[in-house]
Every structure is written in structure tokens, then in C-alpha cells.
Amino acid sequence: MVSESEPLVEVRNITKNFGNIQALNDVDLTLREGEILGLLGDNGSGKSTFVKVLVGIHDPNEGEVFIRGEPVDIGGPKDARRHGIATVYQDLAVVDEMSVAENMFLGRMPRKSVAGPVSIIDYDQMQERAEKILRERLNIHLDPTTKVESLSGGERQAVAIARALVTDPDILIMDEPTSALSADSTERVQELIRSLRANGISVLMISHDLNEVFDLTDRITVLNNGDLVGTIDTDDVVEDDVLGMMMGSMPTEQAQSA
Ligand SMILES: Nc1ncnc2c1ncn2[C@@H]1O[C@H](COP(=O)(O)OP(=O)(O)OP(=O)(O)O)[C@@H](O)[C@H]1O
Ligand SMILES: [Mg+2]
Structure with missing residues (x-):
């Protein structure tokens, strides 16, 4: 059993430029086993770019990613999934006309063979697996055959998370x-x-909502204008400290502590 503080993902020295915009400048981040890490920063500070580099949507100009101490080369979302990383994007899209199960298995629906090489979608298996993920992983009871258009906002987001x-x-x-x-x-x-x-x-969560960040996260990493300001234990700081970090300065006490 690994200890809670074991680094699961380590991202080192990531730099990403878009033309002459420096979106990320030498950013480090560590996600530990079993934690919720908040990634904070003002609009345009580089949070989404960081995530897209981590899952291989953007190629960084510099930097390395380690998973459980091993260097990994993540060339795209498929590689990321192979390394156990899944993502729920900012511009989430669930397909209204499709059922909960169809949304979850979009692009990878289980099939069953009917006659030699001919196969069809195995709806029974898909619904069973969808219901199990919702119940066991998310502790919610949603009928997997329900069309997404009839769900509440929270339920739709649950489907997006279940898909991941x-x-x-x-x-x-x-x-x-x-x-x-x-x-x-x-x-x-x-x-x-x-x-x-x-x-x-282990969860890496971008959020602008400080209440939520204080409620949910174990640690917080803050970016400012593409630079890493620092990482702190959530219990060690108050909102003003984090607001200060979002403007670029570490709280004096906590500097280097996390
Ligand atoms: N594909 C792109 N091409 C050019 N510039 C980009 C691209 N993606 C992001 N940028 C720029 O990189 C910087 C960081 O953007 P990013 O989307 O990572 O910020 P963010 O912290 O996620 O912001 P928000 O809180 O608004 O979602 C911004 O200046 C943005 O305009
Ligand atoms: Mg963003």
C-alpha cells in the first residue's frame, strides 16, 4: 500500500508558447496519490493549457511528465488514458438525444458477435456497465436508458464524469x-x-470558486500569468492568502512548506 503522500503524477518544468504568447513558463506540479489538488489562477493564467499539455493535446516546448516516478511520453488523450488519466473538459458536451449509457460509452460501445464477423452493439452489457459505474463509483442511481435531455444540470455533469x-x-x-x-x-x-x-x-481540479476549493481540496497549486506561484496545503491558508497567490505572491509563512 502506498502512502497518501506518494507522488502519482509529477510534471516538471513545463513551458508552452503559442507564437509569442508564453502560456506556461517553467511550471512544476505534483499530484499525490489519493488527493484532490486544486489548480487555481485568474483567467488566462494557463490552467487549461497546463491540462492540455498533461493529456497530450498540446506539445510542450519544454518539460517532462513522470507517473509513479517513471518518465512518460503522452502524445494524446489515448496515451493519457493508457496511463490511467481521464479528463472532464471545461466545455463539456453530452449529447442530448442519446441515453446516459450511450453518452458514457460514446466511441467505445461494447459489441457482440451475431454471425461470424458480423457484430452489433451489446446494449445489455453497455447498460449494465453504465449502471454499475454510476452506482459503485459515483453512488448515484440513474436509469442508464434515460435520455440526457431530461436530466438536471448536476445529473448531466455526473454523466460527463461517469463517461471519464x-x-x-x-x-x-x-x-x-x-x-x-x-x-x-x-x-x-x-x-x-x-x-x-x-x-x-486522485483528482486534479481547476476551479474559480474559492469556497469550493476550500471545501474540496487537500492542496492548491496557483498559477499567475503562466508562472507557478506555488503549492500549499489547503488547511494552512485562508482565502486572502490564496487571492494573494493568484496575484503572484506567496504567503510568507507557507512559502516552500508544501
Ligand atoms: N490554442 C491557443 N492558441 C493561442 N493562444 C492560446 C491557446 N490556448 C490558450 N492560449 C493563450 O494562453 C493563455 C492561457 O490560456 P488558458 O486557456 O490556459 O488560461 P486559463 O487559465 O485556463 O483561463 P480561464 O480561467 O479563462 O479558463 C491565454 O493568454 C490564452 O489566450
Ligand atoms: Mg481554462
Whole structure:
């Protein structure tokens, strides 16, 4: 059994330029086994770019990624999934006309052979697996045959998260998972994120909502204008410290401590 503080993902010295915009400048980040790590920073500070570099959507100009201490080369979302990383993107898209199960298995629906090489989608298996993921991983009871258009905002986000869980990841990245939700739905989705951690999934979560960040995260990494400001234990700071970090300065006490 690994200890809680074991580094699961280590990202070192990431630099990413878009033409002459320096979106990330020598950024380090460590996600530990079993934690929820918040990634914070003002608009345009580089958070989404960081996530896209980590999952191989963007090629960094410099930098390395290690998983469980091993250097890895992540060339795209497929590689990321192979390394146990799944992502729920900021501009989440679930397909309204499709069922919960179809959304979860979009692009990778299980098939069964009917006659020699001829196969069809195995709806029974798909629905069974969808229901199991929702119940066991997220602790929610949704009929997998329900069309997504009839769901609440929070339930739709749950489907987007459940879709990321189909590949059985141990690392889940979420870019603003609650930003488009009502207060009620937000609370439900926050519960889901806690149950992910309870199920041993390590979470990297981008959020602008400081209350949420203080409620959910174990540690916080802050970016400012593409630079890493620092990483702190959530219990060691108050909101003003984090606001200060978002403007570029570490709280004096906590500097270097996390
Ligand atoms: N594909 C791209 N091409 C050119 N510039 C980009 C691209 N993606 C991001 N940028 C620029 O990189 C910088 C960082 O953007 P990024 O989207 O990572 O910020 P963010 O922290 O996620 O912001 P937000 O909180 O608004 O989502 C910005 O200046 C942005 O305009
Ligand atoms: Mg963003």
C-alpha cells in the first residue's frame, strides 16, 4: 500500500508558447496519490493549457511528465488514458438525444458477435456497465436508458464524469466541473468528487470558486500569468492568502512548506 503522500503524477518544468504568447513558463506540479489538488489562477493564467499539455493535446516546448516516478511520453488523450488519466473538459458536451449509457460509452460501445464477423452493439452489457459505474463509483442511481435531455444540470455533469470513469482511470482531471451549475447541482457534483477520492481516484481540479476549493481540496497549486506561484496545503491558508497567490505572491509563512 502506498502512502497518501506518494507522488502519482509529477510534471516538471513545463513551458508552452503559442507564437509569442508564453502560456506556461517553467511550471512544476505534483499530484499525490489519493488527493484532490486544486489548480487555481485568474483567467488566462494557463490552467487549461497546463491540462492540455498533461493529456497530450498540446506539445510542450519544454518539460517532462513522470507517473509513479517513471518518465512518460503522452502524445494524446489515448496515451493519457493508457496511463490511467481521464479528463472532464471545461466545455463539456453530452449529447442530448442519446441515453446516459450511450453518452458514457460514446466511441467505445461494447459489441457482440451475431454471425461470424458480423457484430452489433451489446446494449445489455453497455447498460449494465453504465449502471454499475454510476452506482459503485459515483453512488448515484440513474436509469442508464434515460435520455440526457431530461436530466438536471448536476445529473448531466455526473454523466460527463461517469463517461471519464469508463476507462477505469486512477487520475481524473476536471476543468471547472461546477462552473455551469446551479447551487443545488454544484453541491451534488461536489459530493461526487468526494466519492471519487474515497474510491482511490486522485483528482486534479481547476476551479474559480474559492469556497469550493476550500471545501474540496487537500492542496492548491496557483498559477499567475503562466508562472507557478506555488503549492500549499489547503488547511494552512485562508482565502486572502490564496487571492494573494493568484496575484503572484506567496504567503510568507507557507512559502516552500508544501
Ligand atoms: N490554442 C491557443 N492558441 C493561442 N493562444 C492560446 C491557446 N490556448 C490558450 N492560449 C493563450 O494562453 C493563455 C492561457 O490560456 P488558458 O486557456 O490556459 O488560461 P486559463 O487559465 O485556463 O483561463 P480561464 O480561467 O479563462 O479558463 C491565454 O493568454 C490564452 O489566450
Ligand atoms: Mg481554462
